[in-house]
Amino acid sequence: MSSVVAVPGSVAPAAPREVSRARGIRRFKWAILAPLIALFAGVLLPVLLLQLYFSFHQWSVYLGSWWDAEWVGLDIFKEVLTDPRFGWSIIRSLAFALGSTIGCFLIGFGLAYLMHKPFRGQALYYILFIIPMLTVPIVVAYTAEMLLYDAGPINDIISRIGGVEHKVPFLTNPDFALTSVMLLEVWNWTPFSFIIMLAGFSSLPKEPIEAARILGASTWRIFWEVQLPLLRPVIFLALTLRFLEAMAEFPKIWALFQGGPGSATETIPVYIFLTTWQYFEVSKGAAMSYLVMMLMIVIVLLAIRLLRREKHAIDAMTAAASRTA
Amino acid sequence: MSKPRVSRREFIKGGVGLTVLSALPYAPRAFAQAENDRIVAAAKGIGKTDVTGMIWSNYYIPMQPSMEDFRKQTGIGVGNIQDISIFDIPQRAMAEALSRSPQFDFFHIDGGMIPSLASAGLLEPLDPYMKKANFKIDAVGDYAKLFTYKGQTYGIPTDGNVHAQYQRKDLLEDPDAQKRYADKYGKPLAMPETWDDDFNIMKFFHNPEKGLFGSANLRNRANGVTWYLMYLYAHGGFPFADDMKPTLNTPAGNRALEIYLREKAVAHPESPGWGTPQMIPQIAGGRSVACQYWDGIIKLNENPKKSKTAGKWAYSTPPSANVGGKTIVRTISSPVGALLVNKYSPRKEAAAYLALWWGTAKSANQYVADNVNTFHDAWHKSNMTNPGVEAAYTSGGLKAVGECLQVACPPIYLTGYLEFQDQLGKHLSEAYVGQRKASEVLPNVENEWAKIVKRIGTKKLQEELATYKSNMPTIDKPKMS
Structure with missing residues (x-):
């Protein structure tokens, strides 16, 4: 139990005005939080509880009312965890999310770096760069289908550049399929990373950069030793949010491949969808969703921890810089 | 103006005539109206x-x-x-x-x-x-x-919605092709009678350099299963025994798998991912030799405003198979x-x-x-x-x-239809694209199906099996119209 040692004279009775202000802030916080809490309690919590119920009860849509379902304890979780198809789906989802997140980040970061200083026509480029994000994923998928087929324009361009006819089987070869949809994800969601990184660059304090420049540091060194460390929390945020979003990608994969060719694109959202809405195995689908949710929570907690560490490191760095100044 | 005179005999004759007349061409309409x-x-x-x-x-x-x-x-x-x-x-x-x-x-x-x-x-x-x-x-x-x-x-x-045989008539009628085919296979080039004839004709005309592909049958994960089931039924196979044990790994099931996989050699290279939006233009655009396809495309094929191949196709039932000395013709109706x-x-x-x-x-x-x-x-x-x-x-x-x-045969007409189909479709697709050995497909699907049967309930499905079986055609070959 922690104790607070009061230093005589250090705690002055709060002025009525301060008390009132603190109360106002508290009220404001609750006013903001209340709808969210109500939403969670009214909508999300019942769904989560229902899913939890299904995860521990073996129920199929063909077997009467769901409240009559048989309690099976952890059996369904065991079934899911020993299902190789579930394991492969997780691996595919992780590979897809990792690959597309890195792709989105690298391009988004590069564009943000080029765009963060004002220049003529900047607004136009900004609009152009965010257009992909405004395109509905299903439209991205169908458009890609027209572009990526064997005799399609993309292969035509590749052939013209190479001078030899190339027919890259973007959509039909199981070795290419996941990569193809990963490239689409990168195209679709790079603007997201771009916007976050642009905000990050814009919010960088000018003083350390100016100080480094005065001390004669090269642009590369300023970038590597000043800007990049200061941007680390934003980078982690961009990577984490994009990774979580990519783990849940469904519309493009479903519209283009429906898990195929073979099972090359059967990611976890596809497998959960098939299990719940094609096989109508609601209990197994619920258990899988819970396990994936746990995985995501672990990833989020790790990310929060890393973000905190980065923030502390930056605070320490800023404090040291202030002391030096 | 004189009043026309009609005798009793003429009146009766006229009445009988009118009755017969109305009964002939308008009878179906009258019946339909009554319905x-x-x-x-x-x-x-x-x-x-x-x-x-x-x-x-x-x-x-x-x-x-x-x-x-x-x-x-x-x-x-x-x-x-x-x-x-x-x-x-x-x-x-x-x-x-x-x-x-x-x-x-x-x-x-x-x-x-x-x-x-x-x-x-x-x-x-x-x-x-x-x-x-x-x-x-x-x-x-x-x-x-x-x-x-x-x-x-x-x-x-x-x-x-049933699968019919689509065959390029203009190719079959080419005298040069007829001679070459007869020399090669020792039989005349005509509408395929057997599944081997079907494949041989596809192979004979398959010429990707000229943009002509032997087969326009679907092989994507979602649809390919329909073709497999048609081949299975056509060879006298049925997916389940009376005790609900899956019966795919049988001679009929393996023959169906062989037909399913061998067509890769005469199919468009993108066939593993193609559904109807991609395949229909191939058919109507004259880039296919043959297929068993949903019959609605006949209307499209024969519409000169929408098809380059109007008048160039011949249609029939799919090829037949000899099962225990009997010639069996089967097609599938799904969806x-x-x-x-x-x-x-x-x-x-x-x-x-x-x-x-x-x-x-x-x-x-x-x-x-x-x-x-x-x-x-x-x-x-x-x-x-x-x-x-x-x-x-x-x-x-x-x-x-x-x-x-x-x-016409139904798809897997049981509770759990989509799950049975998807498990089969997934494994077939994996074999078709080379992710899985052909020899693994049917035993694996049988294992997966056994799990589904257990989960839905063997007894329940056994009861349904009677309906499924009774929905199968009762004749070996169609009566020719």
Whole structure:
């Protein structure tokens, strides 16, 4: 139990005005939080509880009312965890999310770096760069289908550049399929990373950069030793949010491949969808969703921890810089 | 003006003549009219009602004039529809079953879903309504059985979706090709009689450099399974034994797999990912030699405004197989658009009579003959003699459809239909693209199917198996029309 040692004279009775202000802030916080809490309690919590119920009860849509379902304890979780198809789906989802997140980040970061200083026509480029994000994923998928087929324009361009006819089987070869949809994800969601990184660059304090420049540091060194460390929390945020979003990608994969060719694109959202809405195995689908949710929570907690560490490191760095100044 | 004089004898002769005259060409119309009148009479007491349906607009648009006609006579019509693809409706309908929702009064859905949806308690049996209106599903052959489950009727067909044989007639008739083929295979180049003939002809003309591919059969994960099941049935196979043990890893099942996989050599390289949107232009665009395909594409092929190959195709039933000394011809009907009524709907009576109305000869001729909205294929007996329908299909095409309907088999007509199909489809697709050895496919699918049987309930599925078996064609070969 922690104790607070009061230093005589250090705690002055709060002025009525301060008390009132603190109360106002508290009220404001609750006013903001209340709808969210109500939403969670009214909508999300019942769904989560229902899913939890299904995860521990073996129920199929063909077997009467769901409240009559048989309690099976952890059996369904065991079934899911020993299902190789579930394991492969997780691996595919992780590979897809990792690959597309890195792709989105690298391009988004590069564009943000080029765009963060004002220049003529900047607004136009900004609009152009965010257009992909405004395109509905299903439209991205169908458009890609027209572009990526064997005799399609993309292969035509590749052939013209190479001078030899190339027919890259973007959509039909199981070795290419996941990569193809990963490239689409990168195209679709790079603007997201771009916007976050642009905000990050814009919010960088000018003083350390100016100080480094005065001390004669090269642009590369300023970038590597000043800007990049200061941007680390934003980078982690961009990577984490994009990774979580990519783990849940469904519309493009479903519209283009429906898990195929073979099972090359059967990611976890596809497998959960098939299990719940094609096989109508609601209990197994619920258990899988819970396990994936746990995985995501672990990833989020790790990310929060890393973000905190980065923030502390930056605070320490800023404090040291202030002391030096 | 003199008054015409008519003797008694002349009057009687004239009367007999008129009776015979009216009985000949107009008899079917009169019968059809009576059928419609009976439904109107049965539905009259319900009153003015708008029902809501889940139906794909591609199907609904040509059904609208008929519905408006029903509305005029009974006050029952369609208020709203939820317009979603027939491939997505099973999931949505099951969601309605789970919530026991009365929101939708009818679903236009793949008839293969009947066992699953009936098991989930969503479906209203239509027999009482049929009895009251003295209505029967007047489909070609045994096709009406595909909409029954455990002795009750749960669906009214609007679509005779069966696979027919499509063969490029212009290629078969080429004298040079005829000679070369006869020299090579020792038999004349003609419509394929056996599955090996079918493959040999595909192989013979397959010429990717000239943009001509032997086969236009689908091999993607979602659809390929339909072809496999057709091959299986055609070779006398059936997916389950009486005790519900899967029976795919059998001579018939392996032969079906062989046919399924060997066509990769004569298929378009993108076939592993192609569905109908990609394959139909191949067929109508003249870039395919042959296929077994849904019969609706005949209408498209033979429409010169939409096809480069109008008049260049010949149609028939799919090839036959020799099973125990008997020649067996089988095709498959999947997915097949049927109208199902929601048991939980307060307007189920109105929806049921509207469904019957859409199942009449008059309505069926109206929407099947539409050669712009071509999603409804011929299924009703009257479609086979209707000039409008014949104009859309050509006489050869319609004859083939009629024959195919007589030997049409259902997909896996059991509760768990989608799961059984997807497991098979997944494994077939993996083998087709080289992710899995062919020898692993059938044993693996059998294992997976055994798990599904166990989960849904062996006893329950055994009971359903009787319906599934009784829905299979009862004749080996179609009666030639």
